[in-house]
Amino acid sequence: MLHYVARRLLLMIPTLFIISLLVYMIINMPPGDCVTSQIDELLARGDADALARADELRALYGLDHSVWYRYFHWLGGVFRWDFGLSCQDTVPVRDLIGERLALTVLMESCTILFIWTVSFVIGVYAATHQYKFGDYAASFIGFLGLAIPNFLLALVLLYVGKVYFGVSIGGLMDPEFIEQPISWAKVVSVAQHLVIPTIVIGTAGTAGMIRRLRANLLDELQKQYVVTGRAKGLSPMKLLIKYPLRHALNPFVADIGHLLPEVVSGSVIVSVVLSLPTMGPMLLTALKTQDVNLAATFLLFVAVLTVIGMLISDLLLAALDPRIRFGAAGEK
Amino acid sequence: MNSVVLRYPRQTLWADYIRAVTGALLCGLPLLFLDVNRWMGLVLGAACVLFLLFLARTALRQVTRYVLGPDTFAADGPTGSLVEWARLDRLALSYYSTKRDRTDGWMQLVVRSTGARAVKVDSSLESFYDIVERAAQAAEARKLELSRATRVNLRSMGITVAGQEDAE
Known part of the structure; x- marks a missing residue:
């Protein structure tokens, strides 16, 4: 296993380097820079000195250097947890992302837990009760989840919450806790506000997972060894847990890596609709204003989360099911 | 059946040495030459230790x-x-x-x-x-x-x- 972990880790390092390079260069590709939009704004307000300030601002943000210099300067700063200056209000990126990053990680983790829990229970039920009412109901809910866009569900819940229950479900905490230090009351408030975004963002992922788990489990349940076990008088629960469920779970584990970027990118519009103080809305603004340091930092975090998710899923798969696949090239 | 003495091929061992040293350098050099953040240092340090363990395991394989x-x-x-x-x-x-x-x-x-x-x-x-x-x-x-x-x-x-x- 040490051999496997070392090789997987070694692959991660160049992967992250290449992702960071691509992300930084792609964000820099459109003509203009973040100063251009700031100057345009100042000129629109009638500021006569705006053009004169352009060079000053470019020097402040390091935009007078080549893109390669800026990239390696930013990358070097990543190790020191210093991601440079953001063009938004000229504050360090580190200060901007602090709580947002924590809240994003918390929300995405809750969403993934929700997806797993709900899809595991419903998927197993649907597979073991094939063509019964419960199976049809689960499939119907699954298709609904796949078909309804997340932002639409968010809008509906916002409307229902406000009109029928008189509560505002936007944000990730009550307004009095914003910008306040962490406290037990703040934690409770965040937990209460997490429910709706978790359900909204998790619904589509849950639907896909239910279909996959149901299909895999049905496939396993029809295999010869299950029939043999049943004929030998094994109890249905023991027969289900002993092998079929374990093997049907492999795609579940394998999906961890894909789930993270899906959830992160899927949550951007929902975060805008629900006014969530997560990374999504800020990333959107950063990309629109060509705030390279901020956007590249966010995307690097998403890349790190994805690569770590992939690593975890690969390690779990290697530990749970170290089988060769027939048709694979085989051993050395 | 007579006893047979077996060893890992030199090519495989060298490939593993290169992997271990590359990994240890990639994780260790920033720790040595940059003013690394505490948490970042912890992650890099852990990865560096893992590669050093891998190096030790490869060396053990060579002498076994x-x-x-x-x-x-x-x-x-x-x-x-x-x-x-x-x-x-x-x-x-x-x-x-x-x-x-x-x-x-x-x-x-x-x-x-x-x-x-x-x-x-x-x-x-x-x-x-x-x-x-x-x-x-x-x-x-x-x-x-x-x-x-x-x-x-x-x-x-x-x-x-x-x-x-x-x-x-």
Whole structure:
């Protein structure tokens, strides 16, 4: 296993380097820079000195250097947890992302837990009760989840919450806790506000997972060894847990890596609709204003989360099911 | 059957040395030359330690010689052990691959006899097939219950263990 972990880790390092390079260069590709939009704004307000300030601002943000210099300067700063200056209000990126990053990680983790829990229970039920009412109901809910866009569900819940229950479900905490230090009351408030975004963002992922788990489990349940076990008088629960469920779970584990970027990118519009103080809305603004340091930092975090998710899923798969696949090239 | 002395090929060992040193340098150099953040340093430090462990394991493999005999399989080295086929109580054959489609991977065999330390060998070891075949014969004689993964992996090598052919 040490051999496997070392090789997987070694692959991660160049992967992250290449992702960071691509992300930084792609964000820099459109003509203009973040100063251009700031100057345009100042000129629109009638500021006569705006053009004169352009060079000053470019020097402040390091935009007078080549893109390669800026990239390696930013990358070097990543190790020191210093991601440079953001063009938004000229504050360090580190200060901007602090709580947002924590809240994003918390929300995405809750969403993934929700997806797993709900899809595991419903998927197993649907597979073991094939063509019964419960199976049809689960499939119907699954298709609904796949078909309804997340932002639409968010809008509906916002409307229902406000009109029928008189509560505002936007944000990730009550307004009095914003910008306040962490406290037990703040934690409770965040937990209460997490429910709706978790359900909204998790619904589509849950639907896909239910279909996959149901299909895999049905496939396993029809295999010869299950029939043999049943004929030998094994109890249905023991027969289900002993092998079929374990093997049907492999795609579940394998999906961890894909789930993270899906959830992160899927949550951007929902975060805008629900006014969530997560990374999504800020990333959107950063990309629109060509705030390279901020956007590249966010995307690097998403890349790190994805690569770590992939690593975890690969390690779990290697530990749970170290089988060769027939048709694979085989051993050395 | 006479005893056969086996070693890891030099090419495999060098590839592992290069991996270990590259990994340790990539994680260690920023720690040495940059003013690294505390948490970042912790992550890089942990990764660096892992690569150093991998380096040590590769060095151990280089100085260990494996002896496959009719009744035993021995790892003769600093952390050596002896497996008596007649007392075999564990046989696990795993397959690992770093690719998404799980091709170009390698096998790992773990064998242990009662009361002794387990011996782990990879498929890059010379005569790996012979060791696995001998271990499978011993498992069959001892009526060891093998995991499904082990049975599938054995079957992929063309080896079956009587009474345990019901794998997938």
